[in-house]
Amino acid sequence: MFLGIDIGTSGIKATIIDERGNMCARAYRPLRAYGAVERKRELSPVQVKEETLQAVAEVLHTSPTEKIRLITVASLGEAVVPVGADGCVLMNSIVGSDSRGSEELKEVACRFGEEKLTEITGLNLSYIYSLNKMLYIRKHYPEIHRKVWKYMCFTDYIGFVLTGEAVIDYSMASRTMAFDIRKKRWSDEILNAVQISKELLSHPVPGGTVAGTLRKEIKEELGIFYDIPVLVGSHDHIFNAIGAGAVKPGICSNTVGTTEGITTVLGSRIDSRSIRENLISCEPFVRPHLYNTVAWHNAAGAGVNWFLDHFFGRSEEPKDLILAGLNRQQSHPPSHLLVVPHFAGATAGHMDEKAKAAVIGITMATSREEIYKAILEGTAFECRVILDSIRHAGIPVKKVVVSGGGSKSSLWMQIRSSILGRELYCSACADTGALGGAVLGAVVLGLYRSLKDAAGQMVRPGTVVEPEAEAARIYEERYELYRQMYGRLRDINERLSDGVSYV
Structure with a gap:
């Protein structure tokens, strides 16, 4: 045990x-x-x-x-x-x-x-x-x-x-x-x-x-x-990656919790120029001579919690039941909104503590259900920005395994798969951090020869989510707009900050 x-x-x-x-x-x-x-x-x-x-x-x-x-x-x-x-x-x-x-x-x-x-x-x-x-x-x-x-x-x-x-x-x-x-x-x-x-x-x-x-x-x-x-103790990004089975190069762990981490194992350090250009750092992995990426954004589940606190703050209904109701009310087409989820600054890709969240496209017909869906879309767009930065740094991403509380939302995972334009492998384990620690512990105690062997026996595959073709087409066009939003809002956010960052 x-x-x-x-x-x-x-x-x-x-x-x-x-x-x-x-x-x-x-x-x-x-x-x-x-x-x-x-x-x-x-x-x-x-x-x-x-x-x-x-x-x-x-x-x-x-x-x-x-x-x-x-x-x-x-x-x-x-x-x-x-x-x-x-x-x-x-x-x-x-x-x-x-x-x-x-x-x-x-x-x-x-x-x-x-x-x-x-x-x-x-x-x-x-x-x-x-x-x-x-x-x-x-x-x-x-x-x-x-x-x-x-x-x-x-x-x-x-x-x-x-x-x-x-x-x-x-x-x-x-x-x-x-x-x-x-x-x-x-x-x-x-x-x-x-x-x-x-x-x-x-x-x-x-x-x-x-x-x-x-x-x-x-x-x-x-x-x-x-x-x-x-x-x-080790960085939670690493244990979550191990618990998701991402123990060799090419497999990317995407942990969707309060924040969102994106981690892949590396055979060598990222060169300094790639780190500076792509704003993706690396750290020593828990096995000798290996490293891993460190990339994240601050407001995945935190953005959803912000929405619940401000739109359902007076409700006595438990949050999980509210979310279940919101998910049931969603239609298949993408929302008509664009959310930039920089609720706590921008991280990988920009590293800007003065960046702020924005909701673009609200009309008199906009419902809170649509805003909720747009927040899920915004976090997925942000994930794609980070994955693009990782690829631009020359790091292959052949498979993405999603874990954390967000991975249990079929709606969120379907949106994410369509925006990323790729299959997502959802972890069967809710607590990949604890499972990753157990996998490492089993190797330390000599129960398995390597992390690969231990993960092969202890980490079980979950569901696979595939992109929806029509949604993916619309999101591809929308992504080009999303990539422009940070630059267009940066000066406005600087002025709003008045010299003080909002995090």
């Missing part, structure tokens, strides 16, 4: 998976986001810790009596958790999509130059990365910075809570913009230039390394009386 912990922007999942890939028990805890009124995006590490332990306790209580052989942790990247010498959190975590750190990025880029930073880190430059948030905290909260023992991400923070060890895997370390992706260590050149000591960061180790075993206090709290090893 494997216990997977998956920390996302909107909630925490704890799932138990057996050696054959079957889900045996699952618990979910929602997370509250902070700072929206001030145009900030924060999570409470204290809440994350408490909800993680509660979810783990619940899933252990409802699971079979077999012992847990390994615990895995996956989380969102970039978010910074400042931890004091006593192990206590010093402030809320600034999430990557929070635009604080934008000015600090400009200073770092001016000092190094974009080309050199990309060559060292494998990243397209953006305000989202952890180092920018650390520098922001040092400048604006100096009293907190002076108390910091470690700046962590959520994987190494929860790993520290569970084991007492401060270690971070290469994939999460690379999301800080302070990690040398070539030498697989913290970049002395970058850290010395910005005067951040590497002693303030967790020790980097390869993905798949055992970080330690559960602390005595945690075992007592959970009612466990045997040792359980804990793998060092």
